[in-house]
Amino acid sequence: MNENHAAPSHFIRQLIQADLDANRHPQGITTRFPPEPNGYLHIGHAKSICLNFGIAREFSGRCFLRFDDTNPDRESPEFVSAIKQDVQWLGFDWEDRLRHASDYFEQLYGFAVELIKAGHAFVCDLSAEEIRTTRGTLTTPGSNSPFRDRSAEENLDLFSRMRDGEFAEGSRVLRAKIDMSSPNIHLRDPALYRIRYQTHHNTGDQWCIYPMYDFTHPLSDAIEGVTHSLCTLEFEDNRALYDWVLEHVSAPARPYQTEFSRLSLEYTVVSKRLLTALVSQQVVSGWDDPRMPTLSGMRRRGFPPEAIVDFCGRIGVTRNQQNVELSVLENCVREALDPSVPRAFSVLRPLKVVIENYPDDQEEHFVAQNHPNDASLGERHVPFCRELFIEQDDFMENPPGKFFRLAPGREVRLRYAYLVTCTDVIHDENGNVAEVRCTYDPETRGGNAPDGRKVKGTIHWVSAKHAQDATVRLYEPLFNDPEPKFSSEDNLADILNPNSCVTIEQAKIEPSLVSAKPGACFQFERLGYFCVDPTSTEVTPVFNRAVSLRDTWQRVKNQ
RNA sequence: UGGGGUGUAGCCAAGUGGUAAGGCACCGGAUUUUGAUUCCGGCAUUCCCAGGUUCGAAUCCUGGCACCCCAGCCA
Numbered sequence: 001m002n003e004n005h006a007a008p009s010h011f012i013r014q015l016i017q018a019d020l021d022a023n024r025h026p027q028g029i030t031t032r033f034p035p036e037p038n039g040y041l042h043i044g045h046a047k048s049i050c051l052n053f054g055i056a057r058e059f060s061g062r063c064f065l066r067f068d069d070t071n072p073d074r075e076s077p078e079f080v081s082a083i084k085q086d087v088q089w090l091g092f093d094w095e096d097r098l099r100h101a102s103d104y105f106e107q108l109y110g111f112a113v114e115l116i117k118a119g120h121a122f123v124c125d126l127s128a129e130e131i132r133t134t135r136g137t138l139t140t141p142g143s144n145s146p147f148r149d150r151s152a153e154e155n156l157d158l159f160s161r162m163r164d165g166e167f168a169e170g171s172r173v174l175r176a177k178i179d180m181s182s183p184n185i186h187l188r189d190p191a192l193y194r195i196r197y198q199t200h201h202n203t204g205d206q207w208c209i210y211p212m213y214d215f216t217h218p219l220s221d222a223i224e225g226v227t228h229s230l231c232t233l234e235f236e237d238n239r240a241l242y243d244w245v246l247e248h249v250s251a252p253a254r255p256y257q258t259e260f261s262r263l264s265l266e267y268t269v270v271s272k273r274l275l276t277a278l279v280s281q282q283v284v285s286g287w288d289d290p291r292m293p294t295l296s297g298m299r300r301r302g303f304p305p306e307a308i309v310d311f312c313g314r315i316g317v318t319r320n321q322q323n324v325e326l327s328v329l330e331n332c333v334r335e336a337l338d339p340s341v342p343r344a345f346s347v348l349r350p351l352k353v354v355i356e357n358y359p360d361d362q363e364e365h366f367v368a369q370n371h372p373n374d375a376s377l378g379e380r381h382v383p384f385c386r387e388l389f390i391e392q393d394d395f396m397e398n399p400p401g402k403f404f405r406l407a408p409g410r411e412v413r414l415r416y417a418y419l420v421t422c423t424d425v426i427h428d429e430n431g432n433v434a435e436v437r438c439t440y441d442p443e444t445r446g447g448n449a450p451d452g453r454k455v456k457g458t459i460h461w462v463s464a465k466h467a468q469d470a471t472v473r474l475y476e477p478l479f480n481d482p483e484p485k486f487s488s489e490d491n492l493a494d495i496l497n498p499n500s501c502v503t504i505e506q507a508k509i510e511p512s513l514v515s516a517k518p519g520a521c522f523q524f525e526r527l528g529y530f531c532v533d534p535t536s537t538e539v540t541p542v543f544n545r546a547v548s549l550r551d552t553w554q555r556v557k558n559q
Numbered sequence: 560u561g562g563g564g565u566g567u568a569g570c571c572a573a574g575u576g577g578u579a580a581g582g583c584a585c586c587g588g589a590u591u592u593u594g595a596u597u598c599c600g601g602c603a604u605u606c607c608c609a610g611g612u613u614c615g616a617a618u619c620c621u622g623g624c625a626c627c628c629c630a631g632c633c634a
Contacts, residue, residue, distance in 0.1 A: 009573075036634055071633060128632050135630055139561045142630090173632050183562040185630050194632035213634050237563055237629050259564090261627090266570085272634090314582060316572050318565090321627060325570045328583050338596065373596065404594080413592055447592050458592045525593045553594045 029061035037079035141181030267477035302531025302546030350389035
């Protein structure tokens with residue numbers, strides 16, 4: 001992590017500091033993270049979690065985890081428990097501050113009654129369609145509902161009968177009475193309650209009217225004593241309504257909303273609708289598919305939570321449109337993993353090497369460091385014999401100038417083992433390289449030549465006799481376009497990267513890797529960071545590549 | 560063409576009238592039994608544009624331009 005860097009000073013931090021300096025919050029500050037339980041949390045939510053929980057921690061305040069569950073049509077307990085798990089995984093603790101907006105339904109109803117009594121809300125019998133057409137447009141004002149001037153008594157009666165289930169779904173709504181000609185469309189008599197005969201995951205069949213977001217949110221904030229209600233920029237226009245609600249009922253506190261820009265990450269999409277589509281159309285294996293930008297996907301991919309928290313700190317909090325390059329996240333993952341993760345050998349695309357002058361029945365083992373820069377991670381033994389596997393990429397018959405791996409007549413170091421020289425190449429019937437023959441120099445045990453000759457190339461390897469097969473999955477971005485655009489009519493296949501997941505069924509792994517437990521992470525030397533998948537077994541180990549190593553050769557080769 | 564926002568390097572981002580931090584990326588170079596890591600060095604005479612105020616402007620004023628959000632009984 002970046003303890004060396006001072007916490008960046010963003011505008012919300014400054015705002016809170018100024019409020020504290022002015023002694024506006026003698027009881028301390030309170031924030032909340034308010035997800036709707038209608039999907040899994042993604043990297044965009046992580047930004048909000050780090051902001052809300054982080055700022056509370058930093059200023060010795062409190063942060064609520066509040067499920068914003070006012071729409072029973074799309075919410076479920078599965079999502080509730082997944083969200084809780086993800087928040088904890090990131091390292092945040094809501095202690096005794098777990099809430100649901102639905103916990104407040106009765107109080108909310110009371111506030112609605114207050115509004116009606118004061119003449120600030122009315123029951124409207126217009127259909128959804130009629131409301132839409134009378135709302136006006138961006139440039140023209142709307143017109144008043146014919147039901148706008150009902151008496152408070154009639155409204156009270158109607159609203160209570162709405163609650164009692166006397167009316168059909170969609171037949172009536174409770175609306176705020178504000179201003180149908182407001183240039184801010186959110187103020188054109190917005191709906192506050194709608195009728196929905198749907199079992200709610202928390203309140204069951206207790207209610208058939210459900211409050212809307214714009215009514216619920218400010219009041220939930222007030223009930224919890226939230227001082228700083230932080231949300232994303234698309235709610236900016238809603239702020240006028242947020243304030244209106246708080247100013248027209250006897251709210252127990254006066255919270256204020258501040259908006260920041262939402263995160264978008266190159267090559268990924270954080271729209272719940274599209275993520276849901278990817279899952280339901282089985283483009284991915286589930287919400288926790290390692291290609292998903294969900295927290296559960298990134299966890300399965302092998303991203304440590306500290307990397308995500310670090311990332312959220314690095315990108316900052318502003319009101320600018322934020323489109324962050326993938327390399328920032330990848331760098332955070334590498335930086336989190338590199339110092340702590342043990343190294344191991346694995347060959348993804350095996351090429352057989354026979355050491356011609358190494359006795360057929362001989363075996364030995366070499367001591368390998370688990371971490372080149374940290375002896376405390378210990379060492380392990382790696383077996384060696386006459387037949388090995390090396391990476392196909394590490395051999396070229398006609399190499400370009402800068403290539404310093406194995407080639408006919410060239411000498412390379414087998415890491416921790418011997419220097420070997422390629423003496424012959426055997427081709428299959430199609431002319432492809434099928435096997436490479438080498439000789440080894442017995443004087444170079446461990447990898448150094450007594451005569452001091454320099455060998456530029458060092459490659460990894462695995463003993464053919466001792467290696468085990470494993471499944472290895474390599475990932476690329478799910479989308480082709482750095483800024484994926486989509487609409488519901490789009491054929492997903494057209495925008496998806498066909499190589500987003502490449503599965504290698506018969507990678508060769510060194511013996512020490514066989515018993516690795518799900519969740520364990522390793523650096524496969526020269527290949528990247530790999531994490532054991534939850535489905536892995538000793539019979540069929542499964543590794544996911546979290547991220548590759550930085551690869552200068554790839555760049556040299558491509559130029 | 561209504562309302563609300565935002566413009567600082569390829570991508571993020573500090574900067575709050577005193578002469579452009581930092582990260583990522585990129586480009587060198589050193590060390591290296593991972594073409595990794597680490598280390599050193601480079602990378603905005605200029606802050607969307609044009610005027611103006613000022614000894615002095617990314618910061619203040621005026622006028623443009625570009626982009627984003629809003630017309631769910633979603634959140």
